[in-house]
Amino acid sequence: MFTHLYIYRLKVLLKDKPLMFWTFMFPVCMGIFFTAAFSGLDDRTYFDQVPVGIVQEGNNAHSETFIETMNALESDGTKMLKPVTLTKEQAAKQLDDGDIYGYYVLSDSDISLNLNQQGIQQSLLSTFLDQFQQAQKTVAALQQEAPELLATELAASIGKQQNFIQVANKTASKGSTKSFFFFTLVGMSCMFGFFWGLSNTNDEQANQSANGIRLSMAPQNKISIVLANLAAAFTVFVTELYIILAIFRFVYQVDFGTRWNWILLTCTISALTAISMGMCIGNLLKVPLDQKISLGVTFQIVCSFLAGMMVPDVKYLISKYVPILGQINPVNLVSESLYKLYYYENIDSFYINLICLLVLTIIFVLLSFVYERRAQYVSV
Secondary structure (H helix, E strand, O other), X not given: OHHHHHHHHHHHHHOOHHHHHHHHHHHHHHHXXXXXXXXXXXXXOOOOOEEEEEEEOOOOOOHHHHHHHHHHOEEOOEEOEEEEEOOHHHHHHHHHHOOOOOXXXXXXXXXXXXXXXXXXXXXXXXXXXXXXXXXXXXXXXXXXXXXXXXHOHHHHHHHHHHHOOOOOOOOOOOOOHHHHHHHHHHHXXXXXXXXXXXXXXXXXXXXXXXXXHHHXXXXXXXXXXXXXXXXXXXXXXXXXXXXXXXXXXXXXOOOOOOOHHHXXXXXXXXXXXXXXXXXXXXXXXXXXXXHHHHHHHHHHHHHHHHOOOOOHHHHHHHHHHOHHHHHOOHHHHHHHHHHHHHHOOOOHHHXXXXXXXXXXXXXXXXXXXXXXXXXXXXXX
């Protein structure tokens, strides 16, 4: 019976042309406008020179080596970094003003990096510090455990690594500004699953539609109907998302990086999150369907705005002052996940985003099922 319900619900959803347009064709059309607006962003040079502050707070034994290595960092004969010596107050102010991308603090025992946002330049600064510290630890270990190796070619090669650090693998991908805007578009597209979940609840509740009346009178367990409808909506929507990603990648030439297994998993989980959210809102709100759709559209636009689609600086302000808002914003979770998969070598923080999406999904599904089990009607 479940298979029967699933197949027929699948046919019903595929015949819903308005929903097929808004959940599939609309993101594809938006992609055309994004391509026209942002295609020229990747033609400029990203690493002319990255201004970075140097704050001396003590007599660090490696300060001189660190600054020499920084000055020696080149790409195609061009200096990569432009260090500026500042006080900590000056560095903090210039960082907030956008005059520098970050600043290193050289204390007596440590070298730390201060950033206020994420980007290609910030990733370069972080990778530079990580490689320098790794080289220093290697030399220190040799001095303690095998000092005789310090006179060999191995030590010489480590010294060269200290004085020149390759930046070819500074990020997971080569870098594309256009990709950032498409990441938020993918996040917004994933939230269109809200409407599939809303359509399901409208057809399941006897107090909302004629279809709901017929289903309520059918000699079939209500939970099996809900699960069949959920599975059908998920099948349709996740297929749409995969096709949208393919169009973005191969038609619009958007660079998503190489971690496609994680990208597809992120979109799959977000599809389930959006559909379950639509089911939850459709069940809990006692207003006409048109008003629910309007609320859904408004919610989606607000989430996209807070994720930086219209104004990228908003995303930074949210992460700095109201980080919890970014962790419960589905659009932000998806776009930031794609961003981390694209730019970061270490993706530990990416897993946190997936966990947040899964937690939201579980909450929405549980609320929907609790409501469905308790729904009763005096007459139909």
